[in-house]
Amino acid sequence: MASEHMTLEEVKKHTRTYWVIFGALLVLTAITVAISYVHLPFFWAVVLALVVASTKASLVALYFMHLISEKTAIYLTLGLTAVLFVFLIVIPWMIPWAEVRGWFVS
Amino acid sequence: MAVHIPYIDKPNPVTGVTNAKLGIWLFLASEVMLFGALFSALITLRLGVNDWPHGYEVLNVPLATLNTVVLIFSSVTVVMAWAALKMNNLKQFKTYMSLTLLMSVIFLIVKAIEYGSKFSHGISPATSNFYAIYFVITGLHGLHIIGGIIVNAYLLGPGSKMWSVEPERFTGRIECAGLYWHFVDLVWIFLFPILYLL
CATH class of the missing domain: 1.20.5 (Single alpha-helices involved in coiled-coils or other helix-helix interfaces)
Incomplete structure (x- = not known):
């Protein structure tokens, strides 16, 4: 459902989702910082950092920017x-x- | 004579979205290319040398982590500000938009502390390729934060008068401002590990 056509109930449901995504983003931030302290080989450090960053970016784009239903x-x-x-x-x-x-x- | 701009509060039947929303997405597409070119420059510089410093050895990771949390929180508050308007709650919108502005200012203060620490140690963009690209990308990102603060402060202050006469159009404006703000957050989500953690 594109953001223009959301009903009041749908918006209320979405507000709960936003806080869940916020929690997930905090956990992923903690994970990416923790990985950096392990000092993995450069290649694997890059791969893991980009995988975590891409996951975080996808959550922001899909839910906060409503790309999940555009x-x-x-x-x-x-x-x-x-x-x-x-x-x-x-x-x-x-x-x-x-x-x-x-x-x-x- | 006032010129009527079509489909600013109702979806255009051709695209299914308002012209304003398509416009902000086209602008963000150009922003992707702007930052993409700088990321490409960063990779080019990194591939061209053997002695590239680890970000965690020369930059302040705890401060950058704090800024990451601050920016993520501001993304939630700006989308909550939009949701508040969808629920016809202007007071709640103002609370969430004020929080977004507060987080934006905190981000800039933390960044200023980081920059100040580097300058006090005689480190500048001229120091090395690493610092040149670090200052250019984070500086451009900081300019985007300032741009967002100006727009969001206007929408919280004098711009919010539109709510009483054209609520749908005002809600659309907040959605567009929010999309821009989320993009600024997205850029930081990639900048943080690439510059600070590798």
């Missing part, structure tokens, strides 16, 4: 954004690949 126009906008965002993040890993092929030599 209209197609919003999903299409965000879908295109996600594709372009992934492209931005992939660029740094392409630099050595491009260097090997002499793309940076003028």
Whole structure:
């Protein structure tokens, strides 16, 4: 149910959900800080940090930003954004690949 | 002559959402690309060197953890402010929006303490690539917090007069301001582990 069409009862139900999500976010924050004190190998530290951060971000986006029940126009906008965002993040890993092929030599 | 802007309080039949809501989502999409470019720069710098410091060794993790909790709480209070309006409770809206503003100011104070500590030790963006990207990303995020404070303070103060004449439109404004605020929280959710905990 998109936020525009929520009834009073649905909003009341949602307010309880918001506090549950708040509790979950606090627990996940504690977990991510605790993991950092273990000093795992760098690769696994990055993977775990990103998994926990992505879980927290998903909870905020789905429940606080109501993306769990949004209209197609919003999903299409965000879908295109996600594709372009992934492209931005992939660029740094392409630099050595491009260097090997002499793309940076003028 | 006043120009009537369509679908600012009722959903546009084509998109199913108000034009204001689609507008704020398009703005947030551009913000994703802005911060995405900076994250990409951070990865490029990190991959290019061998001696990159661990965030937990050079930055203040307890203060950043406090700021994480403060920002998460402000996300709850801003969505509760919107829910209060949906339940026709302006007084409760004002309480939750005031709490959101209080949390925003606390976040900035903590950040100022962090920055002050770095500057007092002679550390600046010129110190290293790590500090350059740290100050740029957290500084830009801080500017977004200030922007949010200005908008939310307006909506709590003079802007709230709209509630008595156009309640649906005002509720839509709070939802849009809330979406922006949640985005600022989302950025911090990724900044915190990437800069401070790795």
